[in-house]
Amino acid sequence: MIALIQRVSSASVGISGNTVGTIGPGLLVLLGVERDDDKGRSDKLLNKVLGYRVFGDDAGKMNLNLRQAGGSLLVVSQFTLAADTHSGLRPGFSRGAAPADAERWYDYFVMAARDQGIKTESGRFGADMQVSLTNDGPVTFWLQV
Numbered sequence: 001m002i003a004l005i006q007r008v009s010s011a012s013v014g015i016s017g018n019t020v021g022t023i024g025p026g027l028l029v030l031l032g033v034e035r036d037d038d039k040g041r042s043d044k045l046l047n048k049v050l051g052y053r054v055f056g057d058d059a060g061k062m063n064l065n066l067r068q069a070g071g072s073l074l075v076v077s078q079f080t081l082a083a084d085t086h087s088g089l090r091p092g093f094s095r096g097a098a099p100a101d102a103e104r105w106y107d108y109f110v111m112a113a114r115d116q117g118i119k120t121e122s123g124r125f126g127a128d129m130q131v132s133l134t135n136d137g138p139v140t141f142w143l144q145v
Contacts, residue, residue: 032081
């Protein structure tokens with residue numbers, strides 16, 4: 001399971017011109033689900049996302065995690081993160097989970113974040129979405145478990 005996280009001042013996701021999720025300061029999480037992902041990997045990645053220290057403390061150093069900074073999450077499914085790009089000029093998607101499995105683990109990740117008391121918004125799995133963000137920093141990290 002892969003999360004491309006971006007520290008944002010604000011972010012939103014829309015479908016057909018309608019906003020379906022929006023946050024203020026926090027993390028935009030582009031979430032890719034791979035073929036062998038399961039509950040354990042999802043839990044491990046969520047804990048890493050929530051615990052990753054990317055927010056500034058009083059001295060301006062990245063020492064605070066999302067909860068300590070009082071931030072929110074916007075989670076957007078991103079199957080292209082699982083692409084194999086090692087050869088050729090066209091990505092391969094054999095590492096990605098089957099759509100039904102990917103949707104199950106995407107939904108699980110979102111619900112697990114909410115269950116931990118984190119304000120969490122999301123896109124819609126499989127939809128053609130438009131994501132807008134103001135990347136704060138810019139700060140972007142690739143997390144994989």
